[in-house]
Amino acid sequence: MKQITLIALFLALVFFTFGQPSKNIIVKIDQHKADIKQTMWGIFFEDINLAADGGIYAELVKNRSFEFTTPMMGWKEQRKGVAGGSLWVLNRGTANQNNPRYIRVQNALSGNYGITNEGFRGMGVMKDKQYDFSVWARWAKGSEVKLRIELVNAKGEVIGSAKLSTGSGEWKKYSVSFLSSATDPKAQLSVWFEGKGSVDIDMISLFPKDTWKNRPGGLRADLVQLLADLKPGFIRFPGGCIVEGRDLANRYQWKKTVGKVEDRELIINRWNTEFANRSTPDYFQSFGLGFYEYFLLAEDIGASPLPILNCGMACQFNTAELVPTDQLDPYVQDALDLIEFANGSTQTKWGRLRAAMGHPSPFNLKMMGVGNEQWGPQYIERFTYFAKAIKQKYPSIQLINSVGPNPDDDRFRFLNDTLRKMNADILDEHYYKSPEWFLQNAKRYDDYDRKGPKIFAGEYAAHSVGIPNGKTKNNWRSALAEAAFMTGLERNADVVNMASYAPLFAHIDGWQWTPDLIWFDNLQSYGSPNYYVQKLYSNNRGNYTVPIEMNGNVIAGQDSLYASASVDKTTNELIIKIANTIGREQSVSFNLDGLKGMDAKATLTYLRSDDLNDVNSFEKPTTVVPMNKEVIVKNKILNATLLPNSFFVFRIKL
Numbered sequence: 001m002k003q004i005t006l007i008a009l010f011l012a013l014v015f016f017t018f019g020q021p022s023k024n025i026i027v028k029i030d031q032h033k034a035d036i037k038q039t040m041w042g043i044f045f046e047d048i049n050l051a052a053d054g055g056i057y058a059e060l061v062k063n064r065s066f067e068f069t070t071p072m073m074g075w076k077e078q079r080k081g082v083a084g085g086s087l088w089v090l091n092r093g094t095a096n097q098n099n100p101r102y103i104r105v106q107n108a109l110s111g112n113y114g115i116t117n118e119g120f121r122g123m124g125v126m127k128d129k130q131y132d133f134s135v136w137a138r139w140a141k142g143s144e145v146k147l148r149i150e151l152v153n154a155k156g157e158v159i160g161s162a163k164l165s166t167g168s169g170e171w172k173k174y175s176v177s178f179l180s181s182a183t184d185p186k187a188q189l190s191v192w193f194e195g196k197g198s199v200d201i202d203m204i205s206l207f208p209k210d211t212w213k214n215r216p217g218g219l220r221a222d223l224v225q226l227l228a229d230l231k232p233g234f235i236r237f238p239g240g241c242i243v244e245g246r247d248l249a250n251r252y253q254w255k256k257t258v259g260k261v262e263d264r265e266l267i268i269n270r271w272n273t274e275f276a277n278r279s280t281p282d283y284f285q286s287f288g289l290g291f292y293e294y295f296l297l298a299e300d301i302g303a304s305p306l307p308i309l310n311c312g313m314a315c316q317f318n319t320a321e322l323v324p325t326d327q328l329d330p331y332v333q334d335a336l337d338l339i340e341f342a343n344g345s346t347q348t349k350w351g352r353l354r355a356a357m358g359h360p361s362p363f364n365l366k367m368m369g370v371g372n373e374q375w376g377p378q379y380i381e382r383f384t385y386f387a388k389a390i391k392q393k394y395p396s397i398q399l400i401n402s403v404g405p406n407p408d409d410d411r412f413r414f415l416n417d418t419l420r421k422m423n424a425d426i427l428d429e430h431y432y433k434s435p436e437w438f439l440q441n442a443k444r445y446d447d448y449d450r451k452g453p454k455i456f457a458g459e460y461a462a463h464s465v466g467i468p469n470g471k472t473k474n475n476w477r478s479a480l481a482e483a484a485f486m487t488g489l490e491r492n493a494d495v496v497n498m499a500s501y502a503p504l505f506a507h508i509d510g511w512q513w514t515p516d517l518i519w520f521d522n523l524q525s526y527g528s529p530n531y532y533v534q535k536l537y538s539n540n541r542g543n544y545t546v547p548i549e550m551n552g553n554v555i556a557g558q559d560s561l562y563a564s565a566s567v568d569k570t571t572n573e574l575i576i577k578i579a580n581t582i583g584r585e586q587s588v589s590f591n592l593d594g595l596k597g598m599d600a601k602a603t604l605t606y607l608r609s610d611d612l613n614d615v616n617s618f619e620k621p622t623t624v625v626p627m628n629k630e631v632i633v634k635n636k637i638l639n640a641t642l643l644p645n646s647f648f649v650f651r652i653k654l
């Protein structure tokens with residue numbers, strides 16, 4: 001009896017593995033279903049996890065203008081032998097309201113007194129690369145103090161140096177460049193004072209020369225390249241909760257982030273204190289990456305700019321402060337002025353500033369978010385003021401609305417119902433959920449109102465375990481669930497016009513939230529499996545969807561398969577995306593109904609991994625990366641064996 005059971009079990013297993021008949025999938029190439037907007041797959045940028053200062057903004061000096069709450073945070077006084085120097089922190093008050101503090105160094109002769117900056121968890125420098133040092137300074141009358149600048153490696157050895165001699169008695173910017181003789185992810189910068197006298201110092205800065213597009217004071221090239229490789233349809237900035245602030249004083253105010261860098265007022269980063277287990281006391285926003293730079297970045301990577309503005313509400317998870325509606329005018333004015341800054345002629349106040357900063361032509365702003373993750377009637381009340389003023393002056397600007405932090409609770413239902421009645425343009429849905437939720441919700445948009453507001457899946461990520469506290473990994477399980485879910489976004493491209501994974505960046509030594517799309521340290525960066533899912537979607541967007549069906553139904557979970565199909569008009573190709581979310585192979589036959597010839601050439605790009613827990617890392621950045629293969633279509637049929645737990649993208653020449 002036992003033997004018969006074992007044989008039956010063995011036969012069942014053999015059939016299950018090898019005997020499964022090929023699944024018949026029909027793709028109706030001639031049936032144009034829904035246009036896919038150029039904005040469909042985009043990116044979400046927020047200064048969380050050291051994404052801006054210490055991340056994409058290539059400045060290597062932390063607290064360069066001594067404006068952190070603790071003025072000398074990140075700096076250390078240095079004394080060798082008989083030093084004879086000292087410093088004071090001075091405050092100019094209203095004479096320089098945005099950047100009041102500077103230091104005064106009183107020095108004796110020796111040159112053994114200096115200050116050292118630790119950088120953002122060290123400074124990443126590369127052998128034979130140029131580094132550009134600058135400082136604002138003024139010398140006291142008769143002062144003979146010279147500056148000796150030294151780049152030192154983690155062992156304390158000098159790997160680059162330069163000198164600045166005595167200068168003016170008025171505040172001026174001084175610059176000097178030098179090469180690094182070694183590569184080190186944890187270098188530091190010292191400024192030594194030589195000669196007798198007194199000198200005032202501010203804005204001590206060090207940038208690599210090799211920034212993105214070699215812009216002085218620019219962005220980290222490797223990180224921008226990872227964004228450019230996504231070919232994103234839009235970039236949402238500057239967040240996220242950072243828009244709201246813990247309180248209203250801490251909100252993001254775009255006007256304070258444009259103009260000269262030295263005049264941009266620094267504030268604490270709200271993620272500095274958000275999570276007790278990841279407290280980051282040295283996290284501030286210098287706004288070296290401000291709204292002008294965000295617009296420029298969008299233009300560089302071919303993405304439509306999507307700014308999100310504060311709507312008179314601070315983060316409802318924190319203080320939930322509200323601006324009384326009779327005091328909303330400055331907030332609404334900020335929104336109007338931002339449109340002028342982006343699109344206005346150079347004769348307008350804000351268009352003139354854009355031109356003065358180096359960009360006379362407009363940035364072509366078409367959409368704007370009002371409020372981030374707000375909820376409740378207070379949001380509707382405030383949004384109404386914005387909508388009225390913006391639509392009156394700029395009727396073509398599309399407005400993006402919050403529908404709260406969760407896609408299926410009472411806060412969502414209230415805003416969703418109310419905003420639909422108000423004929424809102426675009427609703428911004430957020431979901432940080434389990435991989436299972438993503439699989440179960442692949443049909444979420446199939447029944448959405450086709451005539452109502454469009455959907456922006458503005459923040460989403462499959463969280464492999466609960467809260468974003470570090471245990472939640474960017475593993476293949478989460479990425480595959482997102483890939484499966486995204487077939488549903490694409491299938492419903494007439495309703496879902498935009499989508500972005502969140503958050504975007506995380507510094508390995510300075511994160512607050514996991515999972516994140518791209519990980520970096522001071523020198524290197526890599527894309528997570530989730531990054532490659534995003535890349536496969538945005539690099540294989542197509543212009544319109546076509547039906548893809550199994551047994552007459554959309555493919556959204558039957559036999560653990562999820563699929564969508566689209567046509568790329570520019571290359572004249574059919575694109576099929578299919579996720580096999582079970583741990584065994586599945587054979588499928590795609591019947592290409594409407595294909596002109598009998599045979600066709602096709603390519604396959606796929607992602608897979610044997611273990612759903614697999615992640616990419618600095619040591620193994622390519623554990624889960626796209627692989628390519630040639631395939632052929634014979635007699636209008638494309639046969640394929642989908643690997644266990646895999647995501648396949650086919651491009652078939654039509």
Ligand code: AHR
Nearest residue numbers: 239240241242373502503
């Ligand atoms: O992406 C991280 C945070 O998640 C965003 O700042 C916020 O909008 C959401 O709660």
